[in-house]
Amino acid sequence: QLQLVESGGGLVQPGGSLRLSCAASGFTLENYAIGWFRQAPGKEREGVSSISSRTGTTNYADSAKGRFTISRDNAKNTVYLQLNSVKPEDTAAYYCAARMFPVPARVPLGPTWYNYWGQGTQVTVSS
DSSP: OOEEEEEOOEEEOTTOOEEEEEEEESSOGGGSEEEEEEEOTTSOOEEEEEEOSSSOOEEEOTTTTTTEEEEEEGGGTEEEEEEOSOOGGGOEEEEEEEEOSSOOSSOOOOGGGOSEEOOOEEEEEOO
16 A cells, blocks of 8 residues: 655744655655645645656745755655745645656646645644
8 A cells, every 4th residue: 555654744933944754655755756745724735846756856846945955765765855944934734745657857846746645744833
């Protein structure tokens, strides 16, 4: 059974950092493109960042550029999202998602492209 489990969320002060993890079970994560998404109450789910399966090419939403970093550790079957310089507007439930094929050079940030989803982890930015 393919499963994605997010962790690492919590309460962080503005300007602080947090590292989210997306661990896979039942499949080899390195064969999948991975995206990170977030959804705040009353808002649509939005793409934050993605990483391709073969080349490791990354893609970031404008809101994440320069502050967030996506990476993967194939040995641990895990993808990370490092959040730096967080802002109150980063408060949301964060989700990871995966898709195996096709293999685009630039992995989309649209949520409908992905097949498998985790349950999410809450990030709250507040002083």
